[in-house]
Amino acid sequence: QKEVEQNSGPLSVPEGAIASLNCTYSDRGSQSFFWYRQYSGKSPELIMSIYSNGDKEDGRFTAQLNKASQYVSLLIRDSQPSDSATYLCAVNTLDANFGNEKLTFGTGTRLTIIP
Amino acid sequence: ETGVTQTPRHLVMGMTNKKSLKCEQHLGHNAMYWYKQSAKKPLELMFVYNFKEQTENNSVPSRFSPECPNSSHLFLHLHTLQPEDSALYLCASSQEKRLAPYEQYFGPGTRLTVT
Numbered sequence: 001q002k003e004v005e006q007n008s009g010p011l012s013v014p015e016g017a018i019a020s021l022n023c024t025y026s027d028r029g030s031q032s033f034f035w036y037r038q039y040s041g042k043s044p045e046l047i048m049s050i051y052s053n054g055d056k057e058d059g060r061f062t063a064q065l066n067k068a069s070q071y072v073s074l075l076i077r078d079s080q081p082s083d084s085a086t087y088l089c090a091v092n093t094l095d096a097n098f099g100n101e102k103l104t105f106g107t108g109t110r111l112t113i114i115p
Numbered sequence: 116e117t118g119v120t121q122t123p124r125h126l127v128m129g130m131t132n133k134k135s136l137k138c139e140q141h142l143g144h145n146a147m148y149w150y151k152q153s154a155k156k157p158l159e160l161m162f163v164y165n166f167k168e169q170t171e172n173n174s175v176p177s178r179f180s181p182e183c184p185n186s187s188h189l190f191l192h193l194h195t196l197q198p199e200d201s202a203l204y205l206c207a208s209s210q211e212k213r214l215a216p217y218e219q220y221f222g223p224g225t226r227l228t229v230t
Contacts, residue, residue, distance in 0.1 A: 004157070032217045043205055043221040044158070088158070092217050103217055105158040 003027060004091050006106035015115050019076040023089030023106055026070070033065055033072045036088040038108065044088055048074060079113045086110045117141055119222035121206050127228045128196065136191040136225050138206030147189040148219065149181060150205040158205070164189060165211060196229045203227075 005024045013019040021035075032051055036044035050056045050063040050072065062075040072091070076083055086108040093104045119140045128134050140147060149161040161175045164183040178200075180192040189206055203226055207219040 034218065036221075043203075043224045046218060046220060049218055090219075101217070102160055102163065103219060107155065107157045 003093055003104045004089055004106040006087075006089050006109045008107055009110040010112050011109055012112045012114055013079050015079055015081060015113055017079055019079045019083065019111055019113070021074040021076075021087050021089075021109050021111065022071060023073065023091075024071045025089075025091045025093075025104075027091065027093045027104075028067075028070065030067075030091045030093060032092040033063070034090040034103070035061075035063060035072075035074045036090060036105075038086045038088055040085075076111075081113045081115055084111060084113045119206060119208055119220055121204075121222035121225055123225060124223060125226045125228075127230060128193070129230055130196060130198070132196075133192070133194040135193065136204055136206075136227075138189040138191075138222055140187055140189075140206075140208035140220075140222075142208055142210070142220060144208040144210045144220075145186055146209045146211050147183060147186070148207040148209075149189065149191050150207060150221075152203040152205055152224070162191075193227075196227075198229050201227055201229045 003026050035048040037047050038044045048061055048063040050065045053065050053067055056063045060077045064073045088108045089106040090103045092101050094101055122137045126134060146165045148163050151159045151161055162181040178195050182190040203224045205224045206222040209217060209219040
């Protein structure tokens with residue numbers, strides 16, 4: 001079982017609609033959750049972090065966390081063509097080999113906003 | 116300079132060459148990371164340095180050798196690489212703290228091609 005799972009997409013959403021991106025994780029001990037946006041040929045850019053159950057809003061972005069169900073989601077309201085990118089979910093996990101915590105990334109969901 | 120910088124941005128090297136990748140963070144962070152990103156695979160953590168001490172070596176082949184002379188600089192020394200090592204190498208930094216742990220910020224990456 002993958003530690004962090006995302007639907008690879010592509011996910012196509014009309015401009016102005018809500019884009020919904022989902023992520024599930026396997027480590028019940030995870031406490032920190034992040035969404036990164038990565039444009040083609042660029043590096044990941046942190047857009048949201050969430051640590052508590054519930055919703056966290058930042059502009060057009062809302063992160064939702066449900067630790068009991070082990071999923072975290074990202075909603076993008078009023079989607080714009082500039083939101084077209086790959087969105088990476090990252091979760092802190094315990095590295096069994098070294099006893100340290102690290103970020104484990106999903107493979108990402110490719111989002112395309114259709115004008 | 117702001118954020119996290121990496122040089123060179125592109126590198127082509129033969130399998131017998133020796134080269135180094137450089138990363139510098141201007142965020143006052145106390146932890147730095149090397150990641151490898153290959154097509155259709157999740158980000159792979161290679162090395163972690165906290166307070167200049169290496170705390171993670173994620174089963175990385177010895178042909179990759181990290182160096183962290185201070186909390187702002189990180190190097191990845193490369194020698195006798197294989198074609199499968201061709202990838203985007205990303206440096207990241209974070210400030211390990213209680214309230215916002217593991218928020219990592221990435222540099223632009225070095226696109227490495229091994230011929």
